[in-house]
Amino acid sequence: MPITLVNPLDETHRPPSTAAPRLETLAGKTIGLLDISKPGGNVFLDHLERLLKQRYGVADVVRAMKPTFTRPAPDAVIAKFVDARCDAVIEALAD
């Protein structure tokens, strides 16, 4: 006999969103670096900042840190990148 099941999975409607346009080049851009506040994040991001400036000609790097890695970034942290008009943001961690 055929049976009917109730779908137990997530069917929440979410408005479609598109990814931000990709950068053609890093040269002359402002790049945000978000440290999620794990213990080794600064080591990794310091190195990344050097590479971005020396090898890729990034004009400016904006650094911000989440108050805790256990929760999503609060609006104030994201606002720092928005206010600095970053062209792209790299979020990273290192433990």
Add this chain to the structure above:
Amino acid sequence: MLETGDQAPSFSLTRIDGEPFSLLTGEQTQSRLLVLFETDCPTCRLAIPYINRLSRELGEAGDILGISQDPEQPTRELIAEAPIEFAVAVDRDLSVTKVYDPVAVPALFLIGNDGRIIQTLSGFDKRALNEIATAMAGKALVIAEPFDGAPDTKYGCVSRHLEGDVSGEIAAAANPYLKRGARASRIELDDSVDPFDYCMQFGDPLPVIPPTVERVERMVDACPLPPDEVIALIPPNYGAATVEKIAANAVMAGSKPEMMRVLIPLVRAVCDERFNIHGVQATTHFAAPLVIVNGPIRGELGFASASNVFSNVARANSTLGRALQLILTNLGGARPGEIDMSTLGNAGKFSYCIAENEEENPWEPLHVEMGFKRDESTITLFAGESPHGVSEHMAREGRQILKAISHALATVWSYRLCAGVEAIVVLCPEHVKTLHRDGFTKQAVREFLLENTGIPLRHFEDGSGEGTQYVKLYKQATIDGEPCYLKFQDASAIKLIVAGGTAGKFSAVIGSWAAGPRGSQMVTYPIAD
């Protein structure tokens, strides 16, 4: 921001339904409530249902005006979607906003019949909402109950007039406070498909009971709420846990319909912001949510609290813990190997649910300590590792038992980490009997464990390794003549419960995930009768 006692400045706005609204000094006959809000502010959306309730409770006597800081189109959308049941006007040029000058929204101004501001609220605060409701009703009126799934307080968003100029479009707002969700879709299986095989995609890797329409309806019928009511949005994907979706997962876990009584508050509790299920689900650490059941519900639904309490002993424990895990993975999206990338995991991610053995506890049980009555039922959630056993059969005195437990406590998280960590000590009945005989109170046990759990300073001499980087935060004490760092900052970091069978001198220690406001905090929710 205008404050209590200030004269409320007069203004006129046209309501979105076309009616004029004027607040003119000296003309007021009854108290009025202004509610300034933004359409994309989660805290405003959180507050709206409570203001709706106030509006319904007061009826004709209520004079409430919502003042939107956003254009008419998004305001109309929010009115329809939330929905907003009280009158709303749009503050087009933010002229009213600028005069009332709130720091954050939602901003509430209660204006008395003399035209002076009686009370203000910026952000969300249940106590202040109830005070405003009581002042408007002229008698005690509660519009914001505790334990309804919303936090007691929540910061608002910066008021529009204080925002810097930000070019570009406003992002579509996520609404974390939906009250009604879509009904679950139906899946037809013909005879050629084995329903048990088909449902393997829905669960942990063990077979589940197929959630047929009939079984799910029996489960939904056992709950007084409508099937499409959203109990919570489950992080990290924020899937809507409707009553029907919770019921379908509970069927799969093998729960009986009466378990809906526990599951509804459990889903609210697990999504309490203090518990931080987002982090608990996404961490590489061992932690899994441990459910601790207290009160008469234990007997009513058959929760085991004695021997084998952590294992395969009772349908109630096993299926409640499993239902929670299925809800978290199926609706929250933290699937092992995808978002849940825990390094070693925890057997508790199949099911991790115990009841306290209150009958063998000579002190207050956990829920009474948390402020509930003994004859109330509760569930408590703790983000914990697997239990670490402490065998102590030779001790004749309580303090020797506690010494043995303190050595296990010292190893929680990592031996030399002495900050940001908590633990549950599960005392077995035989150990408790000895402690009680020796005159230990619950608080005395906690304090003894605090003062006697330490890591000798000489173990920090090499100066490197996890825990050594935080020594500036640690407190020093001398334990048995040896200078040590105390493992815990405060006795409240050590939670005590009694569980297990009456034979065997085996207690246990359960280490936490990152504890406190920056990690996960233990939460206790009542179960309605």
